[in-house]
Amino acid sequence: MQMEPASFPFLSAILLSCVVGMITIIVIPEEKKLLIKQVSVFFSGICLLLSVYVFFAFNRSAGGFQFVENVNWIPSLGISYFNGVDGFSLPNILLTGIVFFTGVLTMWELETRVKEYFALYFVLVAGVFGLFMSLDLFFIFVWYDVSLFPMYLLIAVWGTTRKEYGAMKLTLYLLAGSALILPAIIFLWAKSGLDTFSFVSLMHPGLFTPSVQKFAFLLLFIGFGILAAVWPFHTWSPDGHVAAPHGVSMVHAGVLMKIGAFGVLRLAIMLCPLGWIYWAKLMAVLAIIGIIYGALAGLRQTDLKYVIGYSSVSHMGVVGLGLSTVTVEGLNGAVFQMFAHGIMTALFFSSVGYIYDRTHTKNIPELGGLSRIVPVASAFFIVAALAGIGLPGLANFWGELVVFLAAFKVYPLFGVIAVVTLVVTALFMLRVVQKTFYGPANPRYAALRDVTPWLGVPRIILVAVLLILGLYPALLFNVIRTASVPFMNGLPR
Amino acid sequence: MAGSPAHSVDLAALLAATALPFFSFLAIIVATRGRPKVSAGLSIGAAAVCLGCSIGLLAFHSGLSAPIEFSTSLIASSGLNIPFGFLVDKLNLLMIVVVSTICFLVQVYSLGYMAKDPGFSRYYAFMSLFTWAMMSLALSASLLQLYFFWELVGLSSYLLIGFWYEKWSATQAGKKAFVMTRAGDAAFFIGILLLFIHTGDLNIAHLDSRSALAGVPPSFITLSAILIFGGIVGKSAQFPLLTWLPDAMEGPTPVSALLHSATMVAAGVYLFARLYPFFSLSPTAMSVFLAIGTISMLLASTMAMVSRDIKKVWAYSTISQLGFMIMALGAGGYFAGVFHLTTHAGFKALLFLCSGVFIHRFETNDVFELGRLGARRMLIPMISMVLGAAALSGLPPLSGYFSKEAVMGSLAGLPDHVWLAAGLCGVFLTAYYSFRLIFILLFPRERVSGEPEGAHGAAHKAEYGAMALPLIILSTVTVFLGFFETPLRHFIGVAGEVGQAPTWPHTAALALAVAGAAVAWIEFGRKGAAQIGFVERIEPLHRLFAERWYIDHFYGLLVNRVVDRGIARLCELNDRKVIDGSIDGLCEATVESGRVVATLQTVMVQYRLLAIFAVLVLLALYYYY
């Protein structure tokens, strides 16, 4: 594995701007709400710019880990502050940057406890960034929990529907996940005998015996799988999405669920490849159940956010299916789908947020005919729905295409089922669009104002990303490939 | 097969023809939504450039011998190398001319038809989107690229059908259209993926030259051919996915003319023709296609016989004519299918645009009502409509006659005469329902009311002018296109295909067309006719046809009962009750057990004393032993 140390610690700069942003927000007096928002936008903008820079400065021909920073922290335990990005984590860092920035802009109209909200939001995002860039198992676990706890407060304080229930459920589920991850990490640490938590040192093939890998893989897969809403552990996700405020829903569905999938990829798959091969069938079965199940359960929902929540379950099932194929295309497609789904759900929740802020309801039967009143706001949602259907021209199409292609090679039957499920997805997405935005305008909302350009900025960014990747997917695939190809080539068979 | 060397002029023309409408779409959406005139100008300008480029390409390459290919590889993933680009051969040169012509004419027509609509800009944006997608579809170099635009065409169809989104039925129809074509597309997609996995090549030229298919088992080719045909069934509204098309008539009439008769639904047939060499590798698949075409053709004809809605009659007739094309292709008549596609695009667009004029004027879709209100007084549309209907029925010397004769010829070439019989039956039905409609319009039973033509204002006249111009052009095309059969046959370059077939099917087809018109005259045209068709006299049959053979009921049942209230409900219940229930139960159990242990600490003091004493005693006992 090639390692290229960073000339300037860009990754730490990203983390640092989150932390500095948080501290600045804490220092600002409570009453200056506008200033707090401006500061948030400023620092999240820095994060976005840095992540975009890292994304484009990444050397695509060299591959491997780049922008590496390594500082010994606790040498006796082998813990070090060890950051670096490769083709798998880079899209996720970019995704986090985009969702973070747009999430801050989406909450522009927040009026209650602004200071606390943004401070916690920055903590949450710092955890997410840290997890994606860390190469030390100990730090990965720490960042996981850092991103978890602000979530509870953010949902329980600023949430909407059944917020205490949703927040508690989410926290308990995710803690259950971390209760599986920690033993697995310590197990691997102990079994390696290397006295180090460094991911790169532990990634040597043949370091762990097959039985160790099988066991650790299962723990890590379920632990992170809970966060990725793998089928039987998915029910926290719709409830959590529904309860959370919109900006948090964006991070939650857009990025946090990716942490789960990324964790499965980074820890479970890359550290325990033999376990991966052994359990791949199980992963595939769970993923395919998730795909169908999310789509079908989504058909029955009457709350906009529940619909999106279930569609997320279905789409994350696609990611899982990609990961379970044990092929290069599967990995490529899965990572691409993670990115595309993150942007798409962020757009979804951002649009729903606008609608909910105006109408104070997410209940589909109470809406209806919104297209007449707020055409632009509706258009954003419709674009997200179309992306969710997997329409060509938007990013999700490519992720699904590549995953299905890989699935067809390995599990033809599952591939067929997954493709057929696209029809159900189309049905429920369009049904929601129809019931919410079409039909005669509801006189109750006749006085609503459409999205102003300023408030539309986050959605425009998201739509633009979806479109660009939809028309030029190689932009992302070229990056992912730098990690997936060497990894699959080095895979013991 | 190596393509001819690429010329930069060609490439520029192709790029202009495909990219300009897209940019006009973006420009309208982003910038000029508030200025309808600019939007329309942009869109029509783009369409005009498309038309110019298409005609230029056709003229320039009229003697094209080998397909021209421009492609760049759009690397989607490491193991996936799919060329994206243009493949130009004779078939799609013809197709892009047809598409861009109709696009251009319909957009001009829409200037009048949509003039007062609040969504004028949006309409033109979607039209541009459609133009882009359709042109790119026709020029696609690989099957995946074709699928890409295939779906986008479906999207624009969805958006345009549901254009008047405040009308619930329109949105319902749009959704139905999208989901039903999507069901077909799922099969198409699976077919593409299968093909890709087994051949590693989705290049259309390679597939057609069969070079990519070496060593692929025939059963597999049959399977993937049938799966790909699923997409055609969805897009061209063939049996069993045919019911979305009549519902799609909820959209604006020019949309119906453009998408749902002339071009988009014909994309299915185009795909068939596009992959014709590939499909013809599998005789089994071809006979399946033939059967599906026949069934759709007959079903749709029967439905058209009883409809009172002028647009729905033409919609059913579209399905039935598409059935004819698929029959022709399935029967091996490559040229017949393509030729019928071309002529049909002309006269069906004409029919819809004429109906659009009536609907715009009288604001009703009911045929009897239109006749009563005086549709026959509007000379240009009425004459055009009669021409179109005659062409549809296959009466000489209109274009439909020639193409239908070609279709019959290819059917007659089949060893089994069942198909020919079905085709002839279809010819009779077509003539019957077309002239039924014409006679109802021309000879209303009640007195003609309403003001005479020409009593409207100047603005109205401008609108009428915008609408009349395309009608005249299309009428001309309809009248004269038939005479270009031989040059076209040479251009498409399938020689030696017809000629040996006996001539009696041609005569029979003509006779049956005339007979159909005659029956329609007896029942609807002549003085004192009751204007009740023979089918309408048989109540069960009438209901069967009017209810579209209950196909919609079946789908409704499937979606509502089985999927919605059945499986989906089960999933939801499982979520709420089983998974959440068990998790919540686990939490409750934790709290409950805590409560149980807590009671030990909260009961009467003496129990606690007793507990302490007992434990001490037991400890002593343990220590003693």
Added chain:
Amino acid sequence: MTLYGMLFHIISAVIIAATAVAITRKNLVHAVVYLIVSFFGTAMLFYLFGAPLLAALEVIIYAGAIMVLFLFVVMMIRAESAEKKVFVPIQWIPAAIFCLIYVLVAAAMAVGTPGMNAPLKMLSASPAQFAIYVFKYQWFSIEVVSMLLLLAVIGALNLGAGRRAGRVDEERRIEDDSALQ
């Protein structure tokens, strides 16, 4: 068996009998009086074991002060017939079983341990000796105990101070709470 031995057994029997009667009385005054008998017996036992000062203290403090305090309380608040039933089966049966086991185990252990069966010699520690010992070796504990007594005085005073004006509301609230139970 020596005279002292007989004396020990007689006194022990008296103590146990008096205690047993005391704890079964329904009338609290009777119970307290029987217990005084038991404590007198204990004082005699102490004297027998050579602790005359403790015997005196036992009589003064236990049989005198403490029991009188009990009597005062019982008579002052007329708590003679507080119980409807002296023995509730669900309480006394398990308690009796455990007590029996306890006694049996204790006896078995006491008898079974070597060195326990030698008869005790007669020895006596005069009050002066005892006092010198205590204040020589245990003076710190004495101080601690004196603090304890002081605190007990304060606590008892505080509790016995009774209702004051400011406490009424709080008490009523607690009463309401207990009424809910």
Added chain:
Amino acid sequence: MIAPFSEVLVVAGILFALGAFCAVVRRNLIMIVLGIEIMLNAASIVFVGASLHLSNLDGQSFVLFILAVAATEVSVGLAIIVYAFRRTGSFDPGNFNLLG
């Protein structure tokens, strides 16, 4: 020569058991305190006996402390009982099951 120490222990054990029985069984707060007194008393007997058995005055000094603690406990305990009786009018420990 008095009795063996084991007999002293048995006597004290019986007394302790009686005290414990009283404290656990009698549904009267005053009797509970009385039971505790009996138990303390039994412990005192053991201490004095052991002091004789081991010829060590520490045992006797412990009894002194037990006396002090007993006095303390009784004074405070009875004060609490009186207070509780004033509040609820009952001596039944079953009425005092509200923790805190």
